[in-house]
Amino acid sequence: MTIVPAIKRDYITKLAEQGKRIDGRGFDQYRPIEIETKVVNKAEGSARVKIGNTQVLCGIKMDIGEPFPDTPTTGVMSTAAEFVPLASPDFESGPPREDAIELARVVDRGVRESQVIQLEKLCITPGEKVWLVFIDIHILDYDGNLFDAASLAALAALLTTKVPISRFIKNLDEKDRASWQQQLQDIYTIPGIDEAPFGSDDTNNTQVTINDFPLPMIEPPISCTAVKINDFVLFDSCFDEEIIADARLTVATDHKGDIRAMQKGLSGSFSREEIQKVIKGALDNGQEIRKILNHSIGK
Amino acid sequence: MKSDRELINSEGRRLDGRSPHDLRKIKIEAGVLHRADGSCSLEWGGNKVLVAVYGPREAVPRHVQNPLKAIVQARYNMAAFSVEDRKRPGPDRRSVEISKVISEALEKVVLIEQFPRASIDVNIEVLDAEAGTRCAGLTAAGVALVDAGIPLRDIPVACAAGKIGGRVVLDLGKEEDNFGDADLPIAISPRTGEVLLLQMDGHLTIDEFNEAFDLAMKGCYEVSEIQKKAILQKYQSAAAEVQE
Numbered sequence: 001m002t003i004v005p006a007i008k009r010d011y012i013t014k015l016a017e018q019g020k021r022i023d024g025r026g027f028d029q030y031r032p033i034e035i036e037t038k039v040v041n042k043a044e045g046s047a048r049v050k051i052g053n054t055q056v057l058c059g060i061k062m063d064i065g066e067p068f069p070d071t072p073t074t075g076v077m078s079t080a081a082e083f084v085p086l087a088s089p090d091f092e093s094g095p096p097r098e099d100a101i102e103l104a105r106v107v108d109r110g111v112r113e114s115q116v117i118q119l120e121k122l123c124i125t126p127g128e129k130v131w132l133v134f135i136d137i138h139i140l141d142y143d144g145n146l147f148d149a150a151s152l153a154a155l156a157a158l159l160t161t162k163v164p165i166s167r168f169i170k171n172l173d174e175k176d177r178a179s180w181q182q183q184l185q186d187i188y189t190i191p192g193i194d195e196a197p198f199g200s201d202d203t204n205n206t207q208v209t210i211n212d213f214p215l216p217m218i219e220p221p222i223s224c225t226a227v228k229i230n231d232f233v234l235f236d237s238c239f240d241e242e243i244i245a246d247a248r249l250t251v252a253t254d255h256k257g258d259i260r261a262m263q264k265g266l267s268g269s270f271s272r273e274e275i276q277k278v279i280k281g282a283l284d285n286g287q288e289i290r291k292i293l294n295h296s297i298g299k
Numbered sequence: 300m301k302s303d304r305e306l307i308n309s310e311g312r313r314l315d316g317r318s319p320h321d322l323r324k325i326k327i328e329a330g331v332l333h334r335a336d337g338s339c340s341l342e343w344g345g346n347k348v349l350v351a352v353y354g355p356r357e358a359v360p361r362h363v364q365n366p367l368k369a370i371v372q373a374r375y376n377m378a379a380f381s382v383e384d385r386k387r388p389g390p391d392r393r394s395v396e397i398s399k400v401i402s403e404a405l406e407k408v409v410l411i412e413q414f415p416r417a418s419i420d421v422n423i424e425v426l427d428a429e430a431g432t433r434c435a436g437l438t439a440a441g442v443a444l445v446d447a448g449i450p451l452r453d454i455p456v457a458c459a460a461g462k463i464g465g466r467v468v469l470d471l472g473k474e475e476d477n478f479g480d481a482d483l484p485i486a487i488s489p490r491t492g493e494v495l496l497l498q499m500d501g502h503l504t505i506d507e508f509n510e511a512f513d514l515a516m517k518g519c520y521e522v523s524e525i526q527k528k529a530i531l532q533k534y535q536s537a538a539a540e541v542q543e
Contacts, residue, residue, distance in 0.1 A: 040427045041345055043380035053333035057426060059380025082388055084376060086351035086422040088334050093374055095389065136379040136388065138424065140349060141332045167383075239334075 009229075009244040016232040022240060023052075028281045030236040033289060035152065035296035037160045045161025045215070047296070049153040052238060053143035055087075058153035059136050060161045060215075064168055067123070067130040075122025075130045079108035081137040081150065088142040106263050107137065107151045110223055110252050114260045117158060118216040124172065125179040131163065133215070144242040147250050147263075151223040152293065159220075159297045162212035221252040221260035222289050224282035228268055235281050249275065251282035255290065306463040306475055313475065319468040322458070322518055327439070327529035329446045337447025339529070341439035344472060345429030350439040351422045352447040358418035369414035373402040373421040375436055381428040397433050398423075404457075404486045404495035405440060410450040419449060430476035434459050437486050437496065442526050446533065454526055455495055457486035458518030460511040462503060467510045469518045483508070485515045489523040492516070 012022060025031070031052030040046035043059035067076060081104035083091045096104070111117060122131035135158070137150045172180065227237040227245035234241055237248075246268025252261040259279065264270065270278070307313050317323070323344030332338035335351035358364045358372075375397040379388050390398075401423070409419060421443065423436040434457035441455040461471040463479040471482055481501025487494055503511060 040347065040378075040380055041429075042382055042427055046380065055332070057378075059378060059426075061380050061385035063385060080379065080388055082378075084422065084424055085353075085374065085420065086332070086335065086338075086349065086424050089353050089356070093376070093390070134379065134385050136385075138378050138426070140424075141334055143333055 005244045008240050012241060012244060013230050013232070016229065016234075021234065023238060025236075027233065028235050028285065030285055030289070031238070033152070033292050035156050035292060037156050037296055043157075044164055045157045045159070047153045047156035047160065048140075049149050049156065051145055051149045051152075051236060053141060054145055054149050054238075055139075055141035056146065056149040056153045057138040057140055058150070058157040059138070060157050061134045061136070062161070062164055063132045063134070064124065064129055064171060065132045067127065072127035073120060073123040073130075075117070075119040075133060077108070077112065077117060077119065077133040077135065079104045079111070079135040079137070079154070081107070081139070083139050083142075086141075087139040091139070091142070102265070103146055103150055104137065106147060106250065107135070107154050109263075110151050110221065110261050111135070111154060111158070114221050114252070114254070116155070116217055116220040118218065121183065121216040122163075123183055125176050129172070129176055133158075133161075142239065144238040144240075145225055145236050147225045147248075148223050148236065148289075151252075152289065155220045155222075156293060156296055158215060159217060159293075161215040163215055164212055166212055219255050221254040222286040222293070223250050223252040223261070224285045224289070225250040226278045226281060227266075228270060228274065233274055233277050233281075235285060249278045251279055253279075253283050253286045257283055304474070304478075306479060307466055307468065311466070313463070313468065313472070315472055317472075319466055320514065320517075322470045322521060323472065325522060325525050327442055327525055329442050329529050329533040335443075335447075337443045337445070337449070339439040339442035339446060341435055341442070343431060343435040343438075344470075345427060346425070346432055346435045347427035348432065348435045348439050349424045349426060350436065350443040351424075352419065352440070352443045352449065353422070354419040354447070355414040355417035355449070356420070358416060363418070364416040366415055368411040369409070369417040369419055371402050371406045371409055371411065371419045371421065373398050373405060373423060373440065375401060375423045375425070375433070377425040377428060377432070381425050397436075400496055400498070401433065401437050401440065404437060404455060405444070407493070407495050408441075408452045408455050408488055409444065410452065413450060419444075430471055430473045431459055431484070433457070433496075434484050434486070438522055438526065442529055445530050453488040453490045454523065454530075455486055456489055456519045456523040456526060457484060457496060458515050458522050459484035460515035460518065462501065462507060462511065467507055467514060469514050481507075481511070483511045483515055485512070485519065487516065487519045489520055 034050040045060040083100045228247040248265040250263045326342040331340045337352040437457040462481040486496035
């Protein structure tokens, strides 16, 4: 990873001076994006996202556990990313390295801080039992821009997640069930959730039909990432661009056009104008990506 | 553990409607990843596995190198979301053992003596698990090795047979694996019939073992045909272009 990038840097910057990129795209242009949902049967929700040659798979698992003592009435989410050696000759097995941890934390923040999952609606019995949401991100093929691919995969997977109440109902005692029924009053009022999580009791009142129901979510922000090489700002970097990039900036924007999260990475710097440029590009691309995401989940 | 459900009925129908000698549905595609030297995606019933091969490349750390031949390092890993209850990421004792027996099985068919000091890395990711992931992983690894252009004596292939409700059957499904009487996964080199991997758990008489073994062999040959088709599908068009 030393000689080749130096040669490529020369080539990539020469092209950029002529307004070109190695794969013929415009500076603001993304590679083709494909989202496929419900790809893993065993998971509560899942999605495989392709951005060009980059491929990321995200699976959601849920469980029932204890809430944190300081937030007794909210569900718990956690995010982990695995850079499995399948995805690149440079990835090694073993505990997650710092880049995997940064990726998981940035995706986690994007979901957590914008309150995409309504965690307060995932309480069963306050202080005792809440839903746990595990977001696991698997990198399958690494050709740059993992930040956008991973956050998009996490969102698509969450948006297709069904809370597996039918599998867990046997773990809930009378008190939990009563408390959960109470909580559900709130969930019924969420637009889009119209199937009753607890169906009607049958006549002899022994069997209750229970339906899994969608995870309570709000409209998510979309992350877009650009890198800076010399003075050029390129969106959706491929691997060759990414390894020579000086700086990286991720901007997440919501459907109203507001900014919801940002993360700057690498040792280079951005000027005020460059940041404005990235925000504008993130807004424009974000709208397009939102359409692809909504389409993939059947909206 | 016994199931209260009948795994196989008197007419020989199994829970998923298969007869005793039927395989689950298998779909194989070669060359699905961009960065890997060779890759394969395989669906086998409810199993989904993805395999990437890297190499031959320098074996690291240095002390694992063999000055006379290459080593094959398979790494079997299950995704956290591939099973009913979330699995903690990272290797556990089960996946370390499976990685070892698959590595050893593959070393037999790779022409390792051509690449001293090198490593051939085979990464097996189980994305969706439903009984028989080691056979699925090894079968996909065979196709990925071919896709990577690694010189091979043969394309290794694996399949299991087992015993449920007192009958020997091919390719156990989820309930059959959990509540059945025995499971016998084998991997072979189909050209010579040599056995590369063999494990068994449960209880079989000598006669039942022989029957199960023959059945698993037959399964391997069937899967082998699907492997070859997948490889041909990927390379036939390329071969036609070269001929022109």
